[in-house]
Amino acid sequence: MIETILTISLVLFGIAISITFLRILIGPTFPDRVLAMDVFGVNLISSMAIISILFQTRAFYDVILVLGILAFISTISFSKFLERGVIIERKRDL
Structure with a gap:
Protein backbone atom coordinates (compact mmCIF):
# COMPACT_ATOMS: atom_id res chain seq x y z
CA MET A 1 0.00 0.00 0.00
CA ILE A 2 2.67 2.53 1.02
CA GLU A 3 4.86 1.55 -1.93
CA THR A 4 2.00 2.28 -4.32
CA ILE A 5 1.41 5.69 -2.79
CA LEU A 6 5.12 6.50 -2.93
CA THR A 7 5.33 5.39 -6.56
CA ILE A 8 2.33 7.53 -7.51
CA SER A 9 3.83 10.52 -5.71
CA LEU A 10 7.15 9.93 -7.48
CA VAL A 11 5.37 9.99 -10.84
CA LEU A 12 3.57 13.20 -9.87
CA PHE A 13 6.86 14.79 -8.81
CA GLY A 14 8.31 13.74 -12.17
CA ILE A 15 5.47 15.51 -13.95
CA ALA A 16 5.99 18.60 -11.77
CA ILE A 17 9.72 18.56 -12.52
CA SER A 18 9.10 18.37 -16.27
CA ILE A 19 6.58 21.24 -16.16
CA THR A 20 9.02 23.29 -14.10
CA PHE A 21 11.79 22.55 -16.58
CA LEU A 22 9.57 23.88 -19.35
CA ARG A 23 9.06 27.05 -17.29
CA ILE A 24 12.83 27.41 -17.02
CA LEU A 25 13.18 27.11 -20.80
CA ILE A 26 10.32 29.37 -21.90
CA GLY A 27 9.99 31.66 -18.89
CA PRO A 28 9.17 35.14 -20.12
CA THR A 29 11.29 36.96 -17.55
CA PHE A 30 14.43 36.25 -15.59
CA PRO A 31 12.68 36.23 -12.17
CA ASP A 32 10.26 33.59 -13.49
CA ARG A 33 13.21 31.41 -14.43
CA VAL A 34 14.85 31.91 -11.03
CA LEU A 35 11.64 30.93 -9.24
CA ALA A 36 11.26 27.91 -11.51
CA MET A 37 14.81 26.82 -10.71
CA ASP A 38 14.04 27.06 -6.99
CA VAL A 39 10.87 24.99 -7.43
CA PHE A 40 12.87 22.52 -9.55
CA GLY A 41 15.35 22.10 -6.68
CA VAL A 42 12.62 21.55 -4.10
CA ASN A 43 10.87 18.98 -6.29
CA LEU A 44 14.16 17.22 -6.96
CA ILE A 45 14.92 17.05 -3.23
CA SER A 46 11.44 15.68 -2.55
CA SER A 47 11.74 13.03 -5.23
CA MET A 48 15.16 11.99 -3.90
CA LEU A 82 18.47 40.94 -9.61
CA GLU A 83 18.67 43.49 -6.82
CA ARG A 84 22.12 44.97 -7.46
CA GLY A 85 23.22 43.79 -10.89
CA VAL A 86 26.35 42.06 -9.57
CA ILE A 87 26.86 38.98 -7.44
CA ILE A 88 30.25 39.75 -5.90
CA GLU A 89 31.02 43.34 -5.07
CA ARG A 90 34.62 44.42 -4.99
CA LYS A 91 35.58 47.64 -3.35
CA ARG A 92 38.56 49.22 -5.00
CA ASP A 93 40.54 51.88 -3.24
CA LEU A 94 42.18 54.01 -5.89
Missing part, protein backbone atom coordinates in the same frame (compact mmCIF):
# COMPACT_ATOMS: atom_id res chain seq x y z
CA ALA A 49 13.61 11.58 -0.44
CA ILE A 50 10.87 9.38 -1.88
CA ILE A 51 13.44 7.28 -3.73
CA SER A 52 15.38 6.93 -0.48
CA ILE A 53 12.26 5.68 1.28
CA LEU A 54 11.43 3.26 -1.54
CA PHE A 55 14.93 1.76 -1.59
CA GLN A 56 15.04 1.73 2.24
CA THR A 57 18.49 3.28 2.34
CA ARG A 58 20.13 6.33 3.84
CA ALA A 59 22.64 6.73 1.02
CA PHE A 60 20.68 9.55 -0.62
CA TYR A 61 20.58 11.77 2.47
CA ASP A 62 23.95 13.32 1.64
CA VAL A 63 22.78 14.06 -1.90
CA ILE A 64 19.61 15.66 -0.55
CA LEU A 65 21.65 17.86 1.78
CA VAL A 66 24.02 18.99 -0.99
CA LEU A 67 21.11 19.72 -3.36
CA GLY A 68 19.38 21.75 -0.67
CA ILE A 69 22.49 23.82 -0.01
CA LEU A 70 23.11 24.39 -3.72
CA ALA A 71 19.48 25.39 -4.34
CA PHE A 72 19.61 27.86 -1.45
CA ILE A 73 22.91 29.42 -2.57
CA SER A 74 21.76 29.73 -6.17
CA THR A 75 18.50 31.39 -5.15
CA ILE A 76 20.35 33.86 -2.93
CA SER A 77 22.90 34.68 -5.62
CA PHE A 78 20.23 35.20 -8.30
CA SER A 79 18.19 37.43 -6.02
CA LYS A 80 21.29 39.46 -5.22
CA PHE A 81 22.00 39.75 -8.94
Whole structure:
Protein backbone atom coordinates (compact mmCIF):
# COMPACT_ATOMS: atom_id res chain seq x y z
CA MET A 1 0.00 0.00 0.00
CA ILE A 2 2.67 2.53 1.02
CA GLU A 3 4.86 1.55 -1.93
CA THR A 4 2.00 2.28 -4.32
CA ILE A 5 1.41 5.69 -2.79
CA LEU A 6 5.12 6.50 -2.93
CA THR A 7 5.33 5.39 -6.56
CA ILE A 8 2.33 7.53 -7.51
CA SER A 9 3.83 10.52 -5.71
CA LEU A 10 7.15 9.93 -7.48
CA VAL A 11 5.37 9.99 -10.84
CA LEU A 12 3.57 13.20 -9.87
CA PHE A 13 6.86 14.79 -8.81
CA GLY A 14 8.31 13.74 -12.17
CA ILE A 15 5.47 15.51 -13.95
CA ALA A 16 5.99 18.60 -11.77
CA ILE A 17 9.72 18.56 -12.52
CA SER A 18 9.10 18.37 -16.27
CA ILE A 19 6.58 21.24 -16.16
CA THR A 20 9.02 23.29 -14.10
CA PHE A 21 11.79 22.55 -16.58
CA LEU A 22 9.57 23.88 -19.35
CA ARG A 23 9.06 27.05 -17.29
CA ILE A 24 12.83 27.41 -17.02
CA LEU A 25 13.18 27.11 -20.80
CA ILE A 26 10.32 29.37 -21.90
CA GLY A 27 9.99 31.66 -18.89
CA PRO A 28 9.17 35.14 -20.12
CA THR A 29 11.29 36.96 -17.55
CA PHE A 30 14.43 36.25 -15.59
CA PRO A 31 12.68 36.23 -12.17
CA ASP A 32 10.26 33.59 -13.49
CA ARG A 33 13.21 31.41 -14.43
CA VAL A 34 14.85 31.91 -11.03
CA LEU A 35 11.64 30.93 -9.24
CA ALA A 36 11.26 27.91 -11.51
CA MET A 37 14.81 26.82 -10.71
CA ASP A 38 14.04 27.06 -6.99
CA VAL A 39 10.87 24.99 -7.43
CA PHE A 40 12.87 22.52 -9.55
CA GLY A 41 15.35 22.10 -6.68
CA VAL A 42 12.62 21.55 -4.10
CA ASN A 43 10.87 18.98 -6.29
CA LEU A 44 14.16 17.22 -6.96
CA ILE A 45 14.92 17.05 -3.23
CA SER A 46 11.44 15.68 -2.55
CA SER A 47 11.74 13.03 -5.23
CA MET A 48 15.16 11.99 -3.90
CA ALA A 49 13.61 11.58 -0.44
CA ILE A 50 10.87 9.38 -1.88
CA ILE A 51 13.44 7.28 -3.73
CA SER A 52 15.38 6.93 -0.48
CA ILE A 53 12.26 5.68 1.28
CA LEU A 54 11.43 3.26 -1.54
CA PHE A 55 14.93 1.76 -1.59
CA GLN A 56 15.04 1.73 2.24
CA THR A 57 18.49 3.28 2.34
CA ARG A 58 20.13 6.33 3.84
CA ALA A 59 22.64 6.73 1.02
CA PHE A 60 20.68 9.55 -0.62
CA TYR A 61 20.58 11.77 2.47
CA ASP A 62 23.95 13.32 1.64
CA VAL A 63 22.78 14.06 -1.90
CA ILE A 64 19.61 15.66 -0.55
CA LEU A 65 21.65 17.86 1.78
CA VAL A 66 24.02 18.99 -0.99
CA LEU A 67 21.11 19.72 -3.36
CA GLY A 68 19.38 21.75 -0.67
CA ILE A 69 22.49 23.82 -0.01
CA LEU A 70 23.11 24.39 -3.72
CA ALA A 71 19.48 25.39 -4.34
CA PHE A 72 19.61 27.86 -1.45
CA ILE A 73 22.91 29.42 -2.57
CA SER A 74 21.76 29.73 -6.17
CA THR A 75 18.50 31.39 -5.15
CA ILE A 76 20.35 33.86 -2.93
CA SER A 77 22.90 34.68 -5.62
CA PHE A 78 20.23 35.20 -8.30
CA SER A 79 18.19 37.43 -6.02
CA LYS A 80 21.29 39.46 -5.22
CA PHE A 81 22.00 39.75 -8.94
CA LEU A 82 18.47 40.94 -9.61
CA GLU A 83 18.67 43.49 -6.82
CA ARG A 84 22.12 44.97 -7.46
CA GLY A 85 23.22 43.79 -10.89
CA VAL A 86 26.35 42.06 -9.57
CA ILE A 87 26.86 38.98 -7.44
CA ILE A 88 30.25 39.75 -5.90
CA GLU A 89 31.02 43.34 -5.07
CA ARG A 90 34.62 44.42 -4.99
CA LYS A 91 35.58 47.64 -3.35
CA ARG A 92 38.56 49.22 -5.00
CA ASP A 93 40.54 51.88 -3.24
CA LEU A 94 42.18 54.01 -5.89
